[in-house]
Amino acid sequence: MKKKITLLLLGVIAVTGCQSIDPYTGEEQFNQTSKYALGGVIAGAAAGQIAGKDTESTLTGAAAGALAGAGLGYYFDRQEAALRAELQRTGVSLKRTGNKLELVMPGNLTFNSSSANINSDFYEVLDSVSKVLKKYNETDIFISGHTDSTGKNSYNMTLSQDRADSVAKYLKSRGVQRSRVTTEGLGSKYPLSSNSTSQGRENNRRVEIEIIAKKG
DSSP states (O other): OHHHHHHHHHHHHHHHTOOEEOTTTOOEEOOHHHHHHHHHHHHHHHHHHHHHOSHHHHHHHHHHHHHHHHHHHHHHHHHHHHHHHHSTTSSOEEEEETTEEEEEEEHHHHBOTTOOSBOGGGHHHHHHHHHHHHHSOSEEEEEEEEOOSOSOHHHHHHHHHHHHHHHHHHHHHTTOOGGGEEEEEOTTSSOSSOTTSHHHHHHHSEEEEEEEEOOO
16 A cells, blocks of 8 residues: 555656646746646545545545646646747737637738738738647637727627637638537726727727637
8 A cells, every 4th residue: 555655656746747848938847737737646645535534545636636637737738838939929929828728810910901801911910819729729818809999889799709709710721610609799897098099999809819728
């Protein structure tokens, strides 16, 4: 039993000890895989303790939790890396928040003013996004359209929905599964910047793609 416990401990330590180098600062940091693994260790250990009420059950739960957490974190680590490689110098920003990836596509790059027709020179970017989405298909995709506050709210809601639908339609045409994609037009509800300046309004005219783990 001691050998088994030792192996479990080594497995947990190996998974949760992962570190990476921040490319901007050169400092060591926990990567997302490690964060998920550590969270899994804590949750798994607690579950094992409740179920078995002994050391072996606690350690078994910790190891299982670490591997489950690391699996999700690793999946998103790889997907994030693939997207960053594809989207360098495109004008599309990528943000990682836990188990969610957010792509922000500025309207000045994707659409002409008051139009939901995708600009022809932006198809290549969407092709790159669709390539990654097809490879990492264990995720759901939420596409939201946004506008500035200029014009009537009803018009902005319709335009933002049409823009989100245009991006979704193109991604689906490139092989992204329809069942994974949902869209919503949010008008001017969620500005990134103040609408009092032209630059702020330009920032607010955008389409966002959120990539999240599948439910269930």
